[in-house]
Amino acid sequence: MANSTKKNNTRASIHYPRFVLVGQPNCGKSTIFNKVAGYHSIATNFPGATVEFTKSTVQVQNQTCELVDLPGIYSLTAWDGASEETKKYLLEQKVDVIINVVDASLLSRSLELTIQLLELETPVVLCLNMMDEARRKGVSIDSVKLCQKLGIPVIETIGVKGQGVDELFAASYALSRNPVIAKCPKMSRHVEETVQNLAADLQKSTDGRAELPLRLLSIKLLEGDPFFAKLVPDIVNNISGSIEKAQKDLSEAHGEPSDAVISAERHSQAMALFEQTCLVQHAEKSWKDLIDRWIMHPIAGYLIMLLVLYLFFKTVFSLGSSVEQWLFAGFDVWIEQLSALIGSNSFIFHLASGIVQGIAGGIAIVLPYLLPFLFGLALIEDIGYLPRVAFLMDNVMHRIGLHGTAVIPGILGYGCSVPAVMATRILTSPRDRFISSVVAVLTPCSARMTVIFGLVGYYLGASAALGIYILNMFVIAVTGSILARLLPEDTPGMILEIPSYQLPSLRTVLAKTWLRMREFIVIAWPLLILGSLVLSLAEWFSLDQTINMIFRPITYILGLPAAVGSTLIFGVLRKELSMLMLFQALGTTDVASVMTSGQLLVFTLFVVFYMPCAATIGVLGKEIGWKNTLLASLLTVFIALVIGLLGRILSIFIF
Amino acid sequence: MRFFCNKQVPLDPSHLPLTLASGKENQCALITAICGGWGIRQHLNQLGIRVGAIIRVKREGAFGGPVLVIVDHSEIAIGRQMANKIQIQVINGKLDKEK
């Protein structure tokens, strides 16, 4: 996976000071992480970008430290899978310093998280990021006063420019050498008393051996947080009477459920801090609001969205196909020369042409499409367009039983299914996650895009390629709505923060493109060359016949040449492989000379829909369980067969 | 339009308080009640959507789409179903922008 660089278990012998970045989604954690750790983690402008934690060792004042970037959380009450991850990490792992990154332009809300982090009784550094943004919104912050009020170091930063990042880590390092645990700000009298009384009860019932900070536990039990109740079931059983009584006390005295009392209390604490330390003046009128008038417009918004998508694919296709044509001609000449040189029947030629085909496939077919595609996707992500699309698509998604938030994994699926499946963690209900995982898997990823563009686009024209995309959307909609009917559930629907636009920085976009490209170059390409070699060997020893026999039922139904069978196995390893192996299996890069247009279309359709690739199966298993993975995979094969067959019938009429 | 509270009892719309789903563009409103389970209430609270909070509707949900509200300088999209469960009281007069 691209966005996790797991270093060896550093707990082994030496213990490096461990800093963790904690903050609300989109506060700029990944940006800061990348500034010091190099580009490991993918910074993006939408909630849920970081769904797993990323670790790295960094040098702070010539000392090695461990830095962990955790998924964004709004509070210590988990709502979705990603924030659950963060909460578990904070409660279970040894952390030396929590670096609480906040978006300074949203300080009042962010301080609520800060207050909860203090309850963890771990040293905290407050990082006021996006100071430029705050200034623009007319928020000026007296960070000295904030530092005095909270009793923790407060550092102002502008993550994208790297401003203040050195000071931030210097302060964190100093704090780790000299740990100070700040006092939690007090709540109003009655609530504070209730919290402290319960904490005292907890103290008694655990004999002071509690593994969690008592104040935190006391507050969370008062809130009735089921996660914490499950964490310490014995204690909760022991003193369930006092917990219930305390909850009742609170709700009777304040006329609201106890969790609402606590959260109102926390809010007023944060507001008080905010009002004492900040001054809000008139915001500068920004181009950002103006743009949103149009981009989120109920009618123009959709037109703009279609235009953006059209331009995006159009650019990728025209760039890709012009380069492909030009490169391909070169490789064909090469292979011809090779066969003239060695003789096309020798074993050596088989080996050599296998390798050359593998290399050619990577350079000529995959890279020309992949590079502009990934660059464009990174650009769209970084600007912050995706959550807007989620907003616009919410009502459409309701038609297929999902809601707007599920669009984000869907769009990411056009890049690669792996992060897309991982992004389904931003959804709350397991049912939504299952359906959108299936949707993500059916979405043609960039590997399948190269197949669509490289075969159908190249031989049958761009409009046919576009047709496949539209057909795909239709299939996704139908599949989604059938699944939604089969698994009815009342979900709360979309609740999504729409972050403000950011001017994309070329460096981040390039770094992200490279990070995803590297995946192809390091893993897929060698696999591709190897696969190509294996296939030419199999051909030499006539093994491919056996494989083709096994796949004969499928190829027969679809009306494809038997030789195509073996390519389907490779497609499960990596989707591009099925196309590249096609060249190898048919012994030519000019597929049109061997297959009819209809066959090409059917082959592409089948490859687009059948079976997720090996890497995707891996994450699917982790995210939705192996049984569901098997189910989803079988479903895709079924869909692929149906669509392939329809394609076959259709092509009789067209071609 | 049907209204549901967490008790799932359809109510007579004429006696009902306004909900966020009927909020108009640029209207400022006070949130008076949020119907919904513990998890949803907590999550909305975290985002600043809480009883007593003042919000501004930035974009009303067209065609059954979500409502976009501004609260504490941040923008939150709320699906129509959920918006139907958030009761509001419209505040007249121009509000000091989002403060």
Ligand SMILES: Nc1nc2c(ncn2[C@@H]2O[C@H](COP(=O)(O)OP(=O)(O)O)[C@@H](O)[C@H]2O)c(=O)[nH]1
């Ligand atoms: N204006 C401004 N933008 C920033 C700053 N820091 C980060 N960003 C942008 O904010 C967006 C979200 O950042 P990211 O690091 O992905 O946030 P995360 O979700 O907390 O990891 C990205 O588009 C960044 O380029 C900053 O100090 N000022």
